[in-house]
Amino acid sequence: MNQTKAYSAASATSRLASTKIQRRNPTEHDVQIEILFCGICHSDVHQVRNEWSTVMPTVYPIVPGHEIVGRVTKVGTAVTKYKPGDLAAVGCMVDSDGTCPHCKAGFEQFCANMTLTFNSPDKHLGGVTYGGYSESIVVDERFVLRVPSNLNLAGAAPLLCAGITTYSPLRRWGVTKGKKVGVVGLGGLGHMGVKLAHALGAHVVVFTTSPGKKDDALRLGANEVVVSRDANAMQKHAGSFDFILDAVSAHHDVNAFLNLIRPDGTLTLVGAPEKHLEVSAFSLLIGRRNFSGSIIGGIAETQEMLDFCGKHNITADVEIIPIQKVNEAYERLLKADVKYRFSIDMASLKSE
Numbered sequence: 082m083n084q085t086k087a088y089s090a091a092s093a094t095s096r097l098a099s100t101k102i103q104r105r106n107p108t109e110h111d112v113q114i115e116i117l118f119c120g121i122c123h124s125d126v127h128q129v130r131n132e133w134s135t136v137m138p139t140v141y142p143i144v145p146g147h148e149i150v151g152r153v154t155k156v157g158t159a160v161t162k163y164k165p166g167d168l169a170a171v172g173c174m175v176d177s178d179g180t181c182p183h184c185k186a187g188f189e190q191f192c193a194n195m196t197l198t199f200n201s202p203d204k205h206l207g208g209v210t211y212g213g214y215s216e217s218i219v220v221d222e223r224f225v226l227r228v229p230s231n232l233n234l235a236g237a238a239p240l241l242c243a244g245i246t247t248y249s250p251l252r253r254w255g256v257t258k259g260k261k262v263g264v265v266g267l268g269g270l271g272h273m274g275v276k277l278a279h280a281l282g283a284h285v286v287v288f289t290t291s292p293g294k295k296d297d298a299l300r301l302g303a304n305e306v307v308v309s310r311d312a313n314a315m316q317k318h319a320g321s322f323d324f325i326l327d328a329v330s331a332h333h334d335v336n337a338f339l340n341l342i343r344p345d346g347t348l349t350l351v352g353a354p355e356k357h358l359e360v361s362a363f364s365l366l367i368g369r370r371n372f373s374g375s376i377i378g379g380i381a382e383t384q385e386m387l388d389f390c391g392k393h394n395i396t397a398d399v400e401i402i403p404i405q406k407v408n409e410a411y412e413r414l415l416k417a418d419v420k421y422r423f424s425i426d427m428a429s430l431k432s433e
Contacts, residue, residue, distance in 0.1 A: 082106060082206070086430050087215035088404055089142040093131040096408045097214070099433040102144060104219050105205045112163050112225045113155040114171065119213035120148030120239035120397070121423040123269065123330060124353075126411050128200055132355070140200055146213025146425075147173045147198040148241040150234050160222045168228040170387065172241035173198055173377050175210060175220045187379040189224075214404065216430055226384050229391025235424040236396025239269065240387060242377065243397060243422060247274040247326060248386040249378035250349040251281060254324050258282030263318075263325035265309070265338055267294050267301075270328035270351055272421040273397060275301045278326070280393040286318065288338065297420070301398075309337065320368065322346055332356045339364035339372060347371040397422045403429030 083104045088097045107113045125145035127133050149171040153163050163169060176196035177184050183191040196202070199212030212218075228237055247270055256262055262283040264274040271287070278285045279302030286305045287298040295306040307314045318341050325338050330352040339348055339360070348370070350358075365372060378386065390396065398421045402410055410423045 083217075085216040086433050087144045087211060088407060088430070089144045089211075089214070090129045091142050093129075093139065097129065097411075100142065100144075102211050102215060103206060104211075104217060107155050107157045107219050109157040109159040110221050110223075111157045111219050112153055112160060112169065112222050113217060113219045114149070114151040114169050114225070115154050115217050116149055116151040116213055116215060116427045118150045118235045118238040118401075119146040119425045119427060120242065120399070121146075121407070121410055121414065121425065122148060122239075122242050123414065124242075126414060127353075129411075137200070140209045143200055143209075144211035144214050145199050146215070147171070148238045148243070149198070149213035149218060150228055150238045150241070151218075151427075154217070156222070162222055163225060168230060168234070170226040170228050170237070170241050171198060171213070171218060171220050171224065172226065172245060172383055174380070175224050176204070179223070187381045189379050190377050214407070214425065216427065224380060226380070226387055229387060231394060232391055233396050235401050235426070236399050237387075237390070238424050239273070239397035239399065239422040240390055241383070243269050243273045244277070244390060245378045245383045245386050246270060246351050246376065247328070248277050248389070249382055250326060250351065250373070250375040251277055251324070252382070253375065254347045254349065256281050256283050256324055260284070260323040261286070261321060263288055263322050263338065263341065264303070265325060265327040266329040266352065267291075267298055267421075268328065268330075268417060269397075269419075269422045271326075272301055274326045274328055274351075275303050276395050277389075278302070280389070280395060286322075315341070320344075324349070326351060328352045330354055332358070335359075335372075336361045336364045339370055342368065342370045344368040344370070347373060349373045349375050351375055397424075399424040401426050404433070405429060
């Protein structure tokens with residue numbers, strides 16, 4: 082085993098602080114990665130503070146982080162896809178059983194035995210897995226991804242969650258050139274949805290409660306911006322959307338957006354509101370509309386997304402911070418005081 086520097090939280094009310102954790106020595110199928118950048122996802126905050134206790138209780142100490150970009154430092158004897166020096170990435174998963182119907186279909190994210198990058202049972206060392214707020218990580222090569230060399234690495238890190246979370250439903254529901262697509266909320270997820278939908282050729286409309294975000298939305302690739310509190314502006318779009326991506330994590334009236342969808346169109350929720358959303362039956366029945374949810378994507382689809390982003394030079398808009406400012410970043414994230422994702426420069430961990 083190897084000791085590596087990391088940042089962890091000891092309880093739901095603790096601040097993240099410097100620590101040391103154990104990483105396994107690479108087995109024959111493993112890839113060891115020096116972590117260069119790690120994005121901060123809202124789910125990191127939820128799990129550090131045990132806010133998903135009924136669904137996914139947190140085991141402490143916790144080392145969060147599942148938007149990982151780095152450089153390969155060592156590979157196992159049976160590894161064929163990677164070599165030392167390669168750029169590599171790790172997202173939300175580090176293992177699955179590989180034998181169930183979901184895994185065989187390329188949907189590892191639905192595997193009952195899927196292992197999350199952090200806070201999942203660690204079959205190698207016992208305890209739970211530790212995430213990307215650390216110097217290095219060791220992962221089975223099946224769950225390691227290639228990073229296009231033209232992408233800015235700090236901006237590429239959030240693609241491993243925010244990127245695939247928005248890309249997967251856009252692809253699943255056939256967003257292509259000529260489609261009319263709405264994106265609800267212009268935050269960490271929403272801004273990626275705008276960039277990706279624009280690159281896919283869609284006519285993109287951003288819905289926001291903040292009029293001040295109009296210029297940013299247009300810069301990111303939106304064709305139109307609608308202030309969702311303006312009933313008249315909303316009504317002008319009634320029944321006209323092929324697809325709407327709802328990236329809002331706060332409680333909101335989802336029916337207001339369902340009513341904008343054309344017959345057989347779809348609204349997919351990727352935000353995770355803490356409270357239940359109330360859905361009117363008639364919002365679905367009238368127009369035979371679809372209301373769905375989506376989380377991340379399989380490994381093959383995640384690689385497809387990275388390659389697509391490489392082709393179109395798409396990365397997240399990030400504010401780069403040292404690891405020592407991670408607690409401040411959490412508080413700012415909760416206030417939506419970031420455009421649009423924090424990316425931790427893990428070189429800052431060397432001074433700990």
